Amino acid sequence: MTTNTPLSRLAYAPTVASSPIKPILRKPTASVLGTRSRADDSDGADEEEHPMKRQKKTVVFNENLNMVREISGKSFEDAKREVRQALEGKARGDEQDYDNLKDLFAPSNRNSSPDEDEEDPRHQELLGYVVALTGYVPMLGRSCTGLVRSVLRCSWLDRDENFAKAYIQLLAALSSVQASFFAEILRMVVEKFLETKSPSAVPGFPPVDLETRKKRLHVGIKYLLDLFPAGSKMIIKLVTSKFPYTDEPKAVHMSYIDHLLRLKTSRPDLERDIMELILAQLVKLDVEMTLDLENDEDDTTRAVMRSIQTDAKDDQEDDESDDESVMSDDDDLPEETKRVIKIKNKLETLDAIMDLVFSIYDPIFEKPDSDEAVACFENLLSDFKNVILPHLKSRHTQYLLFKFAMKSDQLMEMFLGLLLSVAFSSTEAPVIKQAAAAYLASFTARGARVQSHTVQLIVSCLLDYIDYYRETHRHCRGPDVRRYSLYYASFQGLLYIFCFRWRDLLDQGALPDNVDWDDPASFLGQDLPWMPDLKKRMHANIASKLNPLKCCSPVIVEEFAQLSHHLGLMYIYPQIEKNKSIHLSQFYTGSYAQGGALRDTGFEFDNEKWTHLEACFPFDPFQLPIARRWLDLENNYVTWSPISVLRKPGGEATDEDEEEEDSDEEGSEEESEMGEEELEDREELFEEDTATDDERAD
Template identity: 85%
Template sequence: MTTNTPLSRLAFAPTIASSPIKPILRKTTSVLGTRSRADDSDGADEEEHPTKRQKKTVVFNEQLNVVREIAGKGLEDAKREVRQALEGHARGDDEDYDRLKELFAPSNRNRSPDEDGDDTRPQELMVYVVALTGYVPMLGRSCWGLLRSVLRCAWLDRDESFSKAYIQLLAALSSVQASFFEQVLTMMVDKFSETKTRSVVPGFLPVELETKKRWLHIGIKYLLDLFPAGSAMILNFITAKFPYTTESKAVHMQYIDHLLRLKTSRPDLERDMMELILARLVKLDVEMTLDLENEDDETTRAVMRSREAADARGEDDDDESDDESVMSDEDDLPEETKKVIMIKSKLETLDAIMDLVFSIYDPIFEDPDSDEAVACFEDLLSDFKNVILPHLKSRHTQYLLFKFAMKSDHLMELFIGTILTVAFHSTDAPVIKQAAAAYLASFTARGARVQSNTVQLIVTCLLNYIDYYRSTHKSCRGPDVRRYSLYYASFQGLMYIFCFRWRDLLDREALPDSVDWDDPASFLGRDLPWMPDLRKRMHANIASKLNPLKCCSPAIVEQFAELSHHLRLMYIYPQIEKNKSVHLSQFFTGSYAQGGALRDTGFEFDNEKWTHLEACFPFDPFQLPIAKRWLDLENNYVTWSPISVLRRPGEEDSDEDGEDDSEDDDDDDEDDSEVGEEEMEDMEAFEEDTATDDERGDD
């Protein structure tokens, strides 16, 4: 018999009312000999005096944690029956063995406790659990059928005394061979996705879901304490069985709740649990983003209207059952309705998980400069580099870093330093570096607590990089977004930062008195004291053969052109017009030039938008209605203000209200020509300088 370490703090002596246990062995002649009527429970039931039928106490040996007696049935009798069944199975006689399997079969759950028959009643199963525990060493690979029946037993739907005895049986099974241990852990992890609040086994009171969770994790902790190597095994099972993104919010939340309980009981798994949750959160985030991008605007609006209506009604879990009932009849639904329901379900799941994760981390950062907070943020940075950063389509998960980086200057420096290192000082893949550059620009532009000196420092770093890159690629034939992706990502980041934080790029001490710092419109149409060499260095890159204005996102180029013109930084419209005659496909480095197969050369870029850098910035507005409450966006987030908002009432363009005003057009043309002549001279000079530099490089 295998002796296991007792379960701590679980010693108790509950009272169970039950009728005498019937044996599992057949009544006919056994291979071990003929049993007398006294050995038969049926006969014993008929001859037993009624006064002997009374409640019996389940007696536990405090050291071995085993049942000694239930309802007048001795443990030794149950052991004898179990042993005989296993010995018979080893000889090829499976009748008693099959009865033993049926004893644990879930079909017994459907019996009435008062139903007559030869089967063992639900309350009487525990004595056989204890008896089988003693004969586990007799189980081999030929007993997989019995093992499956034991693992399918509804042990969490019974009372605590049964759960305690069953956990001892699982421990004994796990000690026999590794394959049994794997099956035990798999059974336990499978229960992570159960969402039924209450369940009933005949003869037992209903068991609440919270009680079932508690005993499940008592069992897991007990097994992992006995077999520490199981930590790696259960981590693999948990990862493999994590719910698919199409599963309901209830399933996801139950599963994650189990992971958090496991994290609490097994601190050695804490980092792995949180990284797994974040990884699956990113996956759900990316899928939802792609779903919305692939659908038309009307479908997206329908999803948001449905979600807003649910929020207005105060619905949460209740409306989920409605969605599930609708989806059960999905064959009758229009295709568009199915898409709306599916995307809405993912949105709600993502929102609920983000809200939960925020609630887990937020208390740690109450003192953002504490050792605990710094250590936790460093763990988040590690997860960011390994899990979040490689997926640029993620739109919400990265706000964990945004929120807590805003808590202190030290945490902000850690985040910015990590991004800078990945973007410009690492050996990571180009796509990872490009994503890091996008994060750097987006965080700098959107972070309201990023100070002006930090903004200027980051802009200087980006300028230094694009100048260095341009000087080392003088032999460039022309713009190529695939070949020079990090260069274009850096230049696009510069334009993006300028559009949001242009005031932070000014020398505040040198501003004229007529400028009001709090009134952006007062800056328009003036010669402003920009940070040193900002105009010159950006002009040099715009006029180079790399031609970043052609490869960067047209939407960002347009906003930058308009804002920089009205702020008199530079006038780049002539270069934009010139770029309209430049076809990127003539410079595009195809797979044939890199040694690809001849058949690859047939690919043509009929639509040149594929040769432009995507305008994807990770800290675009947060869209999850519930989790948004954690972000304090009013104080931490810079919102976009278009140029039309900044202009004074008399400065609106005439074409905004759809009417042509020839006088205003003439005035605008005159203004543009005045600025344009000066700027064009600079542009021509830079083009000449750049061409000369390129020729020298070729020579």
């Protein structure tokens, strides 16, 4: 059977000289498959003694059929006859020739001696049997699955280009016979995505470099998918299932993604599926890294960051041999060191993939308001909603949206519009809405190109929502972070935005003359013109039964309390002191209230830390040293300015500051025990991004 789809994109020579095909399914001493023994064939002996006298013919590729039409005359006919008789014998129950045919396609023993390789005819003459088997593919039924699998194990990428072309034709012919064969073929080619180096050369053929192997592989994939378009869905399922595990070396991940990008180029109809798959795996790795760092001791985290920053400064290329040498010595290392190496390797993998993905999208957004850029950003928004948003622990992948949303007002409005619609949707799951609220607050607070009027618009939307929610639940028993999670997430987002963008919440046209916008200290002691009803509406919520200051993160509440007091917005310390006597467990409405056992809740009421909303904001400082070069953080990112910048000129604390510090020192015993941990959390949330790389390393 032949195929008729052109393979003209292959740069194969149209002809190639070939030696005669010797029958090799059985020993030549017996004329079993229509061949004579050499002892009885004097002409054959003469040909051995006088090779130049033998009749030579060349391999001719018929451009219409894209097939090897003739190989060395009679010898090719012998190969066809041997293949046919082997298949017919299999049908009769005689499997000797069939088994020999399977062995013929099996990968050769590359550890054999050169003399043995030269004497083995399979290395040079397998091409004839590939072409012959292509013609008899219709004879292959389900009983010949073993032969097909043997064919698929053949080292076809490591031979010459003519062999690769003929082999691709064989794969196409096999695919047309049975769907199961086609599935096996696609599985074989996808498994080769995991190869990171070229195997040793096939005896009789020069070594083939990795790039050539990749090109041949993807020429074959494109040819098969052009012939059988239904294979597109099959190959997407395969590349998804075969994607490397997160603990695989960086080289394996990068090679696999390179194959996916080549597949995307040759099959544009698969672009959306492939990019979504890459982002999904990137998020998976990102979330796993975040959890690893959260669960580790601070010393381990700092060791990992120092190590990866040192490697980035050295700017040395990592090769596979280095990875293998490190992993081979793991058994001799302390457990803590192994842990650092494992996390560091994952961080490097995450960094390399993020850098690659940035490089893919960046050229598209050179003209951010073009139709192409807008369409691409719409696809990114779809991937964000489906893949990134459900995983709030992701720390880096979402910066794809951050970077490109900063390119133009149109793209920024598209991103903010999506976050608003999801956060306040009536159909989305609560956890998704809470994540969207966190993204909305974090992007508004951290995006340097988010204009003041946009900041006020977002704050107004959040105020409208919490006012509506407060009014709807005015008869509630009290604060309950599990039951009213979206309310607390929205209020905490307001506090977070205020801490970073308080100047944008002022009526800039009504500012006092002696206020300098670039000097935060100049705002102290002034009667500042805040946006309408900001103070009134926030105070109404703070004093409500929902009591958001009790449920929001203590770190963020404390920072807001200091800023709002120094800036004259409101004084909330009395409410904070009052909240110390409130135990949130009394308002908990879990399974116990519905008749379940108290132990089933899984919480310890003596420790109320679980009742506070987690301070998780997606655009916290970006830590990957290589990929961060794409972000232009100096111009696009708002860094945290601590409360010290609002002290009186000269750096001296005011009497009020000293009184507050004394009051803090006289807090309850429980608060003092938690003080150190809260301080560390506060540094992580608000001060980490102000340090330079050298300071972090120190």
